[in-house]
Amino acid sequence: MNVTTLKKEKDQAFNLLRAEIEKWKSIDRAYHKLAAENVSLLESHVKNESFDEKLDYGSNDINNYEISNDVNDITKSKTRSMSMSTINTHSEMFFDAEDIDLTEDLSATESDMDVSNANISDEESDSGPAFTQPVSAGVSDKPSAENFSSDSQPMIIQRRKVLPAPICGEDVSLLAILRKNVGKDLSTVSMPISLNEPINILQNMSEGLEYSELLDKAASFDNSMERLIYVAAFAVSGYASTYYRTGRKPFNPLHGETYECVRPDKGFKFISEKVSHHPPIMACHADSLNWSYWQDSKVKSKFWGKSMELIPIGTIHITIPKYNDHFTFSKPSTWVRNMISGTKYFEHTGVMRIENKSTGEACEITFNQSGLWSRGPNSDIVGILFSAKGAKSGKLVGKWNEIICHEKGPNQLEVIWKANPPIPDYEQYYGFTQFCIELNELTPDLEGYLPSTDTRFRPDQKLFENGEVEKAESEKLRLEQKQREYRKLLEERGETWVPQWFKLEGEEWVYKGGYWEARENKSFDAKLQLW
Secondary structure (H helix, E strand, C coil), X not given: CXXXXXXXXXXXXHHHXXXXXXXXXXXXXXXXXXHHHCHHHHHHHXXXXXXXXXXXXXXXXXXXXXXXXCCCXXXXXXXXXXXXXXXXXXXXXXXXXXXXXXXXXXXXXXXXXXXXXXXXXXXXXXXXXXXXXXXXXXXXCCCCHHHHCCCCCCEEEEEXXXXXXXXXXXXXXXXXXXXXXXXXXXXXXXXXXXXXXXXXXXXXXXXXXXXXXXXXXXXCXXXXXXXXXXXXXXXXXXXXXXXXCCCCEEECCCCCCEEEEEECCCCEEEEEEEEECCCXXXXXXXXXXXXXXXXXXXXEEEECCCCEEEEEECCEEEEEHHHCEEEEECCCEEEXXXXXXXXXXXXXXXXXXXXXXXXXXXEEEEECCCCCCCCCCCCEEEEEEECCCCCEEEEEEEECCCEEXXXXXXXXXXXXXXXXXXXXXXXXXXXXXXXHHCCCCCCHHHCCCCXXXXXXXXXXXXXXXXCCHHHHHHHHHHHHHHHHHHHHHHHHHCCCCCCCCEEEECCEEEECCCHHHHHHHCCCCXXXXXX
C-alpha cells in the first residue's frame, strides 16, 4: 500500500467521523429544543438517574473521542473533552455546549464558569433566528461575572441569519485601478465601493474572536503546555472565516470610528478604534472572565502580478491572569490570488510563532503554500511545540479552514478545534460566516448605549449592506470628503487628532480605559460627528 492510498483512506476516515459527529449534534440539538420547550419534562429527566447515565456528557459526548487514522480505532479520551463548558451539575448538563438556548445563570464563580462551545450554524427553519440569547446592556471595564449577566430578567435577542440583501455591485477592473496607482500604498487609495464587502476593518478585527471558547478552554488547564496548545489553535482559528470569502475588501474606517462587540453568549466584550490615518492603524481590546486580548494592526500591501500580498504589522497579545500567562504572536502574510482573472481566494503562508513570555514555551505553526497550478488555497498547517528549553515536545496538524489536531502518538490524533460549517447559500452573502453576519446588526439591546462613532451607524456601509449600491457610493464619497475637510481644519488650527480610547505606549497602541463606563452612564461625547 503506497502513501497516496494511505492518505486517501485517512481522509475518508476523517470524513466518516465528521459525518457521525454532525449526526450526533443534530440529534442533540433536537433534544435540547424539546427539553427547553417542556421544563417539567426536563426536570423529570434530570431526576431520573438512569436517564442521566445515558446522556451524561461527561462520559458519552461524541466530542470526547480521539481520532486515529483508522475509524475502527476510536478510543475514548480520558484527558480532554471538546465540550467547552465545565459546568457538570445534573441540573445544568443539558445545556452544556448548547448552541441556541443558553443558561440564564451566567454569574457563576470563575472556577465554575466557562464559555460553551457554541456551534453558530443553524440547521433549523430559515424563518427562525440564528440565536436566541439573554443579554445585559450595561457593561463596565472590570472583567467580572457581573459584567456579563444581569440580576433582572434578561432581554432575549434574536440574531439574524442572513444579510438584508445578497451580494451586490458590478465587477470592477482592478487592473485599471492598479495602473493608475502604481507605486502608491493601496491601503490609502479610494476604491470603488463594488470592491468592498459590507463589513468594516474594525469589525473584521473582532472576527478573530469567533472561537474565543478555545481561550476559555486554555484557561481551564493547570498544565502550561496544554494552555499553549489551545492558544495556538485559537491563533489559527481566526483564519477559518476567510476560506469562503469572495476576495473583496472591508471598508476602511474613518478617523475616530469605533466598534464594540459584546457577546454574553461567548463571555467577552470587545472595543476597537481607528487610531491613526497616516499610516492607517487600528487598535482593539477584549476582556473575558478568563483572558484578555489586544492588538494594534496596520497592513502593507504588495502587488505581484496576479496576486496581492497583504503583510500584517503588529503583535497580538493574550493574557490568562489565573496563571500569569502572556502569549504573543504575529500573523503571516495573506495572499489574494487571481486578482486579474478567475475566482479570487485568500491564502495564508509563512510561519506564525506563538510564545508564552511567562514560561518560555512556544509553538511555531507553518502555513503551507499551494503549488503553481493549484486552483485553490493550500490550507494545511503543521505546528511544532517547544519546551522552555527549546526542545521539541509535540506537534499540531490540520487545516486552518477546518480542523486542528494534537498528535498525541503514532496514529493517534486528538481534535482540538473544528470550524463551524458555512451558512446556507454562503456564496450569496460574500462568504460570510454566521458570526460575521451578526457583526453589523443593530440589535435592541444596543439601542441607547452605542456612541455615534460606532460602525453600525455608518451610512455608506449600511446602504451597501442593504444592496443600494449607487446611494452607498455617493455616501462613501461624501464621508471621505468630510474627513479630508476635518483633517485640514485640524492642520489649520495646529491640532492633532487624539484617539478616544487608546493611547500609544512605546510602539504599540493599548486600551486606556473608560469606554465601558461611558457606555453604562450614557456619557459618550456627542460633539464628534463622523457621518
